[in-house]
Amino acid sequence: MKQKTRLNLAWLMLIPVFVFWACAQTETAQQLNQAIGPEQAMVPAQLAEAGAEQDEHPDVEFTESCYDCHREETPEVAELWHNSMHGVVNVGCFVCHGDGTTEFVVRPTTERCIACHSPKEVDFSNTEASSCFSCHNGHTLKFHNE
Amino acid sequence: MDRREFLKATAASAAAASIGVDLFLKPSQADAAAGVTWHKSVCRFCGVGCGMMVGVKDGKVVSVKGDKESTVNRGFLCVKGFYLYKVITAKSRLRYPMIRKNGKLVRASWDEAMDLVATKFREVIDRYGPDAVAFYGSGQAETEETYIANKLFKGHIGTNNFEGNPRLCMASAVGGYLTTFGADEPVGSYDDLDEAEVFLIVGSNTAECHPVLFDRIVERKTKDPHIKIIIIDPRKTPTDRVADLHIQPIPGYDLAILHAMARIIVKEGYTDEQFIKESVNFSDGKKKISYEEYKQFLEKFTPEYAAKVADVNPDDIVKAARWFGQSPTAVTLWTMGVNQRTRGVWLNNLIHNLHLLTGKIGKPGCDSLSLTGQPNACGGVREGGGLAHILPGHRKIVNPQHRKEIAAIWKVPVSNINPKPGKHTIALFEAVAKGEIKALYVMCTNPAQSLPNLKKFLKGMKDVFLVVADAFHPTETTKLADVLLPAAFWSEKEGVYGCTERRSQYMPKLVEPLGEARWDGDILIDLARRLGYGKNFEHFKTPEDVWNEYLLTTKGRDMDLMGAPYWRLKKVRGLRWPVPTTDHPGTRHRFTEGDPLFPKDKAKGRRMYFYGKPDGRAVVFARPDKGPEEPTDAEYPFALTTGRVLEHFHTMTMTGTVPQLVRAVPGPYVEINPKDAARLGIADRDTVKVITRRGELELTARVIDRPREKTLFVPWHWSEKLANLLTIDAFDPGSKEPEYKVCAAKIVKV
Amino acid sequence: MLISSMIVKTRPGKAETVLTQLQKIPRVTTYGVHRGNNIIVVAEIHDIKQLENLTAFIMESIDDVLSVSPTYINFEDEIQE
Secondary structure, eight states: OHHHHHHHHHHHHHHHHHHHHHHHTHHHHHHHHHHHOTTSOOHHHHHHHHHOSSOOOOOOOOOSOHHHHHHHHSHHHHHHHHHSHHHHTTOOHHHHHOOSSSOOOSSOOHHHHHHHOGGGOOOGGGSSOSSGGGTBOTTTOOBTTO | OOHHHHHHHHHHHHHHHHTTOOOSOOHHHHHHHHTOEEEEEEOSSSTTOOEEEEEEETTEEEEEEEOTTOTTTTTOOOHHHHTHHHHTTOTTBOOSOEEEETTEEEEOOHHHHHHHHHHHHHHHHHHHOGGGEEEEEOTTSOHHHHHHHHIIIIIIIOOOOEEEGGGGTTHHHHHHHHHHHSSSSOSSOGGGGGTOSEEEEESOOHHHHSHHHHHHHHHHHHHOTTSEEEEEOSBOOGGGGGOSEEEOOOTTOOHHHHHHHHHHHHHTTOSOHHHHHHHEEEEOSSSEEOHHHHHHHHTTOOHHHHHHHHTSOHHHHHHHHHHHHHSSOOEEEEOHHHHSSTTHHHHHHHHHHHHHHHTOSSBTTBEEEEOOSSTTIIIIIIITTOSTTEETTTEETTOHHHHHHHHHHHTSOGGGSOSSOOOOHHHHHHHHHHTSOOEEEEESOOHHHHSSSTHHHHHHHHHSEEEEEESBSSOTTGGGOSEEEEBOOTTSSOEEEEOTTSEEEEEOOOSOOSTTOBOHHHHHHHHHHHTTOGGGTTTOOSHHHHHHHHHHHHTTSTTOOTTOOHHHHHHSSOEESOOOSTTOOOOSSTTSTTSTTOOHHHHTTOSOOOTTSTTSOEEEEOOOOOOOSSOOOSSSOEEEEEEOOTTOOTTOTTGGGOHHHHHHSOSOEEEEOHHHHHHHTOOTTOEEEEEOSSOEEEEEEEEOSOBOTTEEEEEOOOTTSOGGGTSOOOBOTTTOOBOTTOEEEEEEEO | OEEEEEEEEEOTTOHHHHHHHHTTSTTEEEEEEETTTEEEEEEEESSHHHHHHHHHHHHHHSTTEEEEEEEEEEOHHHHHO
């Protein structure tokens, strides 16, 4: 636990470096983003992902279901989910994101998808994708945001 | 790889990930590197029978994923299955035997606990006779476990007081299949779902209760929007998301709708006259009637009449009948909304009627397919003979020949088997309540939560000498126990499950049982030995030995499984009986040419021969339309119906241990229609009291346009709010299945 | 010692040439060309300052480099020291 804290502190030290890069290379970063899609290569997101040991859900009372609360708190996202295939077949928020207390994952990994979608298991080495979410939107699940 | 190399690889991977490239590992390599091995198994939850790959590492189950080789789920899992592996090590697992001493359950040794059970059972049998003891099993136990218990209780102790929870869920479907087709279990299979162009879903919330099959239906609908999905259900459910038409009757008044559909099918000429001529008889339930007399009977059931009875739109009935009749294929699916009714068997008959009249049975895309609620209700209990009136291999206790055949396999004198059926579930627990049954062995189920009208039964269960073999504690039932025996859970034991579509599937033992838990089969064999019947059980060294003996009971029967020994089941993704030989692929449609038991000589060119009936003809029934046992009235103006949510399974002993599932639906509630709520001044999340003639319950109101007006819905998962304190224990006179789905209630704001 | 990774993006068709030049830099390891013109580079360096110098060097001294985007840095060893 101590080690984790130290590492997180270390990441704070890295921020100025990234700020430097971000400023110096705005143009090229944009080019990169355009070239390989906005979901990838976003440096700040990458920083968040690599640095986070365990995501934390806001401390709420958890007396109602994820969806019931998020319908009010984040209606856009809740709506996207509701109209997606996951919404239609009732694969709820908690399946991908955890329950919010014992487990919480902001950006679910491919392994989580495969548990239910094993036929869709992809050998990414021959593709340009690194995870299911390289191509599928996390909430609408649509391919390339069609 | 040294540490420096490792750090470099990690850094490179992170870079790769940022541009959408996986640099090093394929998933399978990642598994191997992590030390995970994958094993083919079956899901522990509902009756769909999803194939599951179980990941094991260092003697622990660490993960599951859908088995993509499985024809049932093709790799998909629902949210319950996804979290199943977490249940194995749940805090609520019972880890050692316990005995009640001075009113408290205390830890005991296996020897002490088993000695107590044997002594007490022996004492009761010797003093009061064998019918003073009883067994209550489960559609979640393995076939092997139910078989051993059956052999012990019916064959050696000599009592037919042997029931199981499938009585509460599938008995009416059994009654329907037996009376209509002459043989239990569906004619077709899941394959028909992929070819059906009309789905009629009656009293089934498929989306939440059989999610993986619902996925299959959604996939069909997405690929071909022209297919029609018709729902008959008093409550809108998530299944409606794909529905083309929802007929929402008053709970308990849907029989007339099915008759009205049949009438339109006959009137407008959607019948298959050739099929009717060859393969159908008509009956009023007492005697054979003619086709003409049946048509006469239907005359009463105009769409307007049915619409009035059920308070629905007559045009919808006409539309549903035309879609069903005009489509070349149709599958009907149903579950508890049809079965848990005082006229459950009749309703089953009426569904089969539609398929028989139109000949939409026994061919691709056509079936009347009863969805089962438990993973082994079909396999262990219906096929294994785990109820008070049946014996293994679809045999009946009252049939002397059947008793003789089973006695021979059990190596007991035929006189050991009582020729009189035992007490069905409600009668059995009534006998417990009256003190007539003095010792009860409960295996793998939770009747103190799942029986209807609980108040009537709880005291008796507390007073009786109650032995509970379960993997979990506390449950409502274990709290009442005198002896608790810790049972091995899924993946801690091997055995066979048989699902909805007649498919038997093998589950391996992958890890050692938690704590001192033992395989239920082993516990029962131990009990048999201590009761002095060891000789006929000592050859059961492994579950496979039990399965091999069980197979003998299926030989030559309609559910012949001789072609499904362990070695084959370990290789294949299950087999659909009849499968008489090890080179037989299993059967997709019964009673047709593809069925190995199809008697070509008798069929004489007919497409189907229902060999369960003496003349090979299935029966279309002219059953009267009858309402529920307890209609609503001025004092109790609401119809109360109970049911389930996707994330939980039955009494929550499993799903309640998974935080993610608990979070999804955190607590009990009652659904009420917004119009009713407005009239009564009830707002969403108000505390309300639901009252029936049997009990009352304080619940949070969920004001939602799901139940129709004058209908309340309460999910029954939560032990802190026992929905079954409210339900009625009236039961179907044929199937003895209680009417959980309808009783009269009132609701007041607290 | 720090370990850092980055994506070096080149002009179309120039990735192989840039790759050869990157491979000549001490304590720099390359992990191939991906998605057309992205080179994965891992560098072992002493401190942040050296990392800044390195990226500036790659940007300015190697022709046809469009961008250098850092993706990961490991501080663990430094902390433990």
